[in-house]
Amino acid sequence: MNADLEQRLRSALAAQATRVTPDRLRPALPPTALPARSPAPMLLRRAAWAAAALLLVAVAVITLRPTGPAPQHPTVVPPSPSGSSNPPSPLPSPSTSTPPSPTPSRSLSLPQSSSLSLSLSPSPAALSGDSVAPSKGHVVASPDTRSSAP
């Protein structure tokens, strides 16, 4: 049964296929008549794909980067009651933003860089030749000058 069916199939397919003769085919150009794809666009396409992949990776890294703890900022110490009641010193010093406390406390534990910048910057009083000389290390200007200032 199968052999008979297979024989019929072969016969029908052959009959259908042999109806196509060379003289029935349309004249057609060989494929070399078409321009071949030059390698330059392919290189450009590959470069574009690589750039897109890099961009995606960069975006993913930026968006998925774990956000660590916030950087430690020096805690702003509220000004002392005496300082707040007193008028500001007529001699401004760079240390007015951080009013020093007489005793070093934990809140004043600044990063090393900020303490360095404070110690190295001379106060305007020192620059102007005033008698108050900045001592090495801490800002000397603040507590005494402020308290003695009228």
Next chain:
Amino acid sequence: MTLTFRLPWPLLRVLRSMLSGTATSRGTPHRDGPPAINELYHARRLSLVRLAVLMVDDLPTAEDVVQDVFAALYQRHGADLRAIADPHAYLTAGVMNASRSVLRRRRSARAYVPPPASPAPAAEDEALLPEEDQEVLAALARLTVRQRQVVVLRYWSELSEREIAEALHVSRGTVKSTANRALTILRDALSEARP
């Protein structure tokens, strides 16, 4: 005493081509390897159009399918086909894929637009095809695309199960089961036609 030293392969190719007088640039036919694309085109066009006709049923579409396959081959690999291990199998697979796309497009179009009334067959076609063969071809139209591909490759191209599996990118078991299912459908259709 003989001194032997190995030349690098590209330099060896250049020297060999200079001695034999053939160029090694891309696109020129290579005598040792597979035939160049134009030779392949002239040698295989007719058989591939016949194969495509068995899939898509009309000659103009079959010619377009074959032309597209050759154009795609040339655009992808150039005239030099040495990069392809078996160009004949490559072309067969290409014709099968393109025919499958054509049949799928037709079926999608028929889902929205009713098919026009089939034109009466030409007198020469009727004279050439016996009634038995017409019945078988009508039964072939009932098969799915995959079943038809397997039947055509098996009973017209006379490919083995392994070759069909490679051409269609399926397993041998799939080829076997698809062929069995197709034969069952054909047998039923033919027994309906001739009770």
